[in-house]
């Protein structure tokens with residue numbers, strides 16, 4: 001599709017417009033050779049110190065993702081279905097990190113591989129589709145995101161236990177490899193970052209809050225650049241667009257369930273549960289409660305082990321898609 005027709009094109013333009021300011025500010029810092037003190041965290045940033053910090057963070061997240069892709073079956077079976085519209089969540093720190101690593105954000109062609117539901121940065125020309133961000137730095141959000149995938153779990157698998165095993169493995173990497181400046185943040189804020197891993201989007205947002213406090217805000221006081229808006233106004237229509245699709249799915253699924261009253265007592269119970277979950281999903285989309293992410297998370301867990309109903313699998317895919325973009 002044409003770049004100008006993609007739902008994320010305004011946000012992409014914003015990233016492109018913001019990038020030269022980030023790169024120039026980092027370059028000025030390199031030339032100045034100044035030190036940026038952050039007294040509250042007992043930090044004194046130098047250009048090379050910040051480069052080391054970004055390398056350590058990249059190392060942490062690369063190890064985190066190796067565990068996700070090589071030690072658990074979910075991502076390798078699913079192949080990246082979280083690369084959807086609104087999922088990338090590019091922030092100022094991501095662009096500063098690229099500049100410190102000597103990398104650049106992707107420049108997209110006028111004609112995109114991505115469809116209107118996929119992330120604008122996904123290139124589907126290769127098989128499997130690949131992210132066009134540099135391998136040395138994906139966004140904090142993309143690097144943090146995990147789930148149990150879109151394939152049904154083994155029959156009888158305990159979903160809660162599967163989540164606990166996955167988050168425990170990821171938490172041990174975060175705890176082992178967290179760079180010193182973020183440990184200082186943990187000490188001052190009296191908050192352990194890995195505890196937030198239960199919800200990967202919350203974890204990513206918490207990491208960004210910490211990065212803003214220890215580095216981004218002090219850096220921008222010395223080398224002023226405007227902050228990249230976290231939620232530009234264009235984001236909301238994208239979510240609405242997705243919600244319209246979810247609403248259409250709910251209506252069609254309820255009709256399908258209503259038409260299919262056959263089956264054993266066990267089947268009927270499962271269908272009753274599906275009906276209730278569709279109603280819950282409809283309520284979440286309509287009312288956007290503060291607890292939406294937690295409720296979506298619970299529904300995803302329940303339907304990760306949907307074995308017997310194709311409809312359960314399709315509901316699980318819709319839920320994953322919503323969860324990947326709902327901030």
Ligand code: SF4
Nearest residue numbers: 083088119122131142
């Ligand atoms: S990993 Fe790349 S393609 Fe996937 S959501 Fe993030 S930026 Fe987009």
Ligand code: SF4
Nearest residue numbers: 075078080082147149
């Ligand atoms: S949707 Fe979940 S399982 Fe699939 S690649 Fe993304 S994080 Fe992994």
